[in-house]
Amino acid sequence: MDGAVNHEYRTIDVPVDGGALRAGVWEPVDAGPEAPTVLLVHGVTASHLAWPFVVERLPGVRIVAPDLRGRGRSNGIDGAAGMAAHAADLRALLDALGIDRTVVVGHSMGGFVSVVFAHRYPERVSRLLLVDGGLPLDVPAGLSTDELVAGILGPTAARLSMRFADTGEYLDFWRQHPAFAGAWTPELERYLAYDLVDDGTGAFRPATSYATTADDTLDMNTGDALPAALAGLQHPTRLITVPRGLQNEPPGLYAPHHLGRLLSEYPTVEHERVDGFNHYTIVMSPSGADVVAAAVREELAARV
Secondary structure (H helix, E strand, O other), rough: OOOOOOOOOOOEEEEEOEEEEEEEEEEEEOOOOOOOOEEEEEOOOOOOHHOHHHHHHHOOOOOEEOOOOOHHHHOOOOOOOOOHHHHHHHHHHHHHHHHOOEEEEOOOOOOOOHHHHHHHOEEEEEEEEEOOOOOOOOOOOOHHHHHHHHHHHHHHHHHHHHHHHOHHHHHHHOOOOOOOOOOOHHHHHHHHHHEEOOOOOOOEEEEEHHHHHHHHHHHHHHHHHHHEEEEEEEEOOEEEEOOOOOOOOOOOOOHHHHHHHHHHOOOOOOOEEEEOOOOOOOOOOHHHHHHHHHHHHHHHHOOO
16 A cells, blocks of 8 residues: 555654544655655545545655544544644644654645644744645635636536445546556555545445545635634745646636736745646556655755
């Protein structure tokens, strides 16, 4: 399941407000206690198993990646989600592992969580790497929560209310997804199978609930935590964007005109546009992981 021959994989459960946070830890083989650590934070309906391709390309690096509250095996945590709650959970996770300070990498919603985490707990972060997320999305004002979720996530949100007979049916559903045409792998199958949980009636559903997704989507687009964090951005921050979105459609989450405005507003953010990928494959494909892992190594080399 770990997807990384250079690491030993284990999971831990960390007490947080409302329950226990599940996290994956990949310890580098033969690297010793001084190995650098990176915290990887997944997207809005994902889990820590979104990251094995990236992990595999980081030999000698300790990797820590949670299932954010409401996702994966952290989906039983009680209470509201939101960027501030996720940030507090990340602090608890680092505390439990005795990690004082680390490079933080956030994909999609994980980028927003990472920015807020760095703002609220600045001493715990050395550098930020944001992968197709973390800066405000271009969404109209005045949308209802359901409109906002549908506008950003589209079929990704609709899937959360679906039920499946078994893992095979769920994998067949995903095989039709345009984002993974030509990018289907055993690692992707493991990630997707992990997402299924028993719905209590003999069927299976995605681990992430629609309500949790809606709460987080609303908070990261209309809440106060992200604007405050960006206004106080103090850590070296690098942003990678891609030209295709969740359905493999152009121009992706960050259209060029919108991205240009953002980079003018946040001039300290270093930006790189990487062609040839969509919102998923920049992390969950071998060639996308090559790009992200190379950026991680550069951030580790530059950390202070």
